[in-house]
Amino acid sequence: MEDRITHRTNNKMIPLDVLRGIQSTWTHSKGDADYSVTELLSPPKVRALKIINKEDITEDYSDSIATFIGTSIHKTIEDANKDKDDCLTEERMEVSIKAGDKTITISGTVDHYHTSNHLLTDYKTTGAYGINYEKPEWTQQLNIYRWMFSKVKEKEMPDAQIIAILKDWSKPRSINSNTYPPSPVMVKPIANWSEEEIIKFIMERIALHEKAIENPQEILCSDEERWLSPKGVYNRCEHYCNVNKFCDQYIGEKNGE
Numbered sequence: 001m002e003d004r005i006t007h008r009t010n011n012k013m014i015p016l017d018v019l020r021g022i023q024s025t026w027t028h029s030k031g032d033a034d035y036s037v038t039e040l041l042s043p044p045k046v047r048a049l050k051i052i053n054k055e056d057i058t059e060d061y062s063d064s065i066a067t068f069i070g071t072s073i074h075k076t077i078e079d080a081n082k083d084k085d086d087c088l089t090e091e092r093m094e095v096s097i098k099a100g101d102k103t104i105t106i107s108g109t110v111d112h113y114h115t116s117n118h119l120l121t122d123y124k125t126t127g128a129y130g131i132n133y134e135k136p137e138w139t140q141q142l143n144i145y146r147w148m149f150s151k152v153k154e155k156e157m158p159d160a161q162i163i164a165i166l167k168d169w170s171k172p173r174s175i176n177s178n179t180y181p182p183s184p185v186m187v188k189p190i191a192n193w194s195e196e197e198i199i200k201f202i203m204e205r206i207a208l209h210e211k212a213i214e215n216p217q218e219i220l221c222s223d224e225e226r227w228l229s230p231k232g233v234y235n236r237c238e239h240y241c242n243v244n245k246f247c248d249q250y251i252g253e254k255n256g257e
């Protein structure tokens with residue numbers, strides 16, 4: 001089931017040459033897989049509402065800029081490393097798993113694998129302050145990749161790390177600060193889960209998504225999934241969720257229900 005957006009607007013009047021650049025980065029597809037790893041980790045209610053209302057969803061090009069920047073950086077690093085002997089780049093993987101009476105196929109792409117030290121790397125383009133916070137979704141994603149990689153390559157599960165590229169890093173702020181990141185490129189090791197923990201987590205995510213597809217309004221997004229700010233604003237619902245007009249949870253709250 002695809003959840004790709006079919007209708008686009010250009011309300012911010014982004015010039016055509018830049019629009020073409022944005023469009024050229026829309027190359028990733030999960031193929032015939034049931035879920036990409038990104039989808040598996042996404043809020044089940046959001047994914048289900050996207051699939052069910054696919055024909056009626058519109059997204060503005062300006063909402064694609066963060067993804068465009070991230071994808072462009074990935075592509076540049078990939079191009080610079082793809083012929084090197086010490087690594088594999090953009091390794092696409094597909095693994096099937098039994099979930100009840102169904103066989104579910106999951107796809108994912110590892111950004112970089114260092115052959116000599118058996119280490120997976122995922123690149124993240126993020127804000128400087130974000131790096132100080134725990135990101136459970138990074139640990140979840142990389143552990144699923146570790147498991148998939150071990151299945152596809154028939155090897156032990158590798159270690160994993162994030163290399164975060166801090167797009168708004170400020171040199172002056174980094175001076176004499178104990179909390180601000182000291183470098184615009186930070187390496188974060190990922191805690192290894194056991195195979196049992198990874199499979200259990202995957203099965204829980206599949207079950208949630210399958211339930212959401214059957215009845216999306218019965219599943220609720222959590223405060224974390226809704227990006228609740230310290231000021232009490234659900235930032236994702238308000239500004240970044242292109243299915244909010246189909247969402248009972250959001251509309252109900254707006255109407256004071």
Ligand code: SF4
Pocket residue numbers: 043045046049221225226234236237241243244247248249250
């Ligand atoms: S509007 Fe908010 S609660 Fe509704 S699907 Fe989107 S993120 Fe979830």
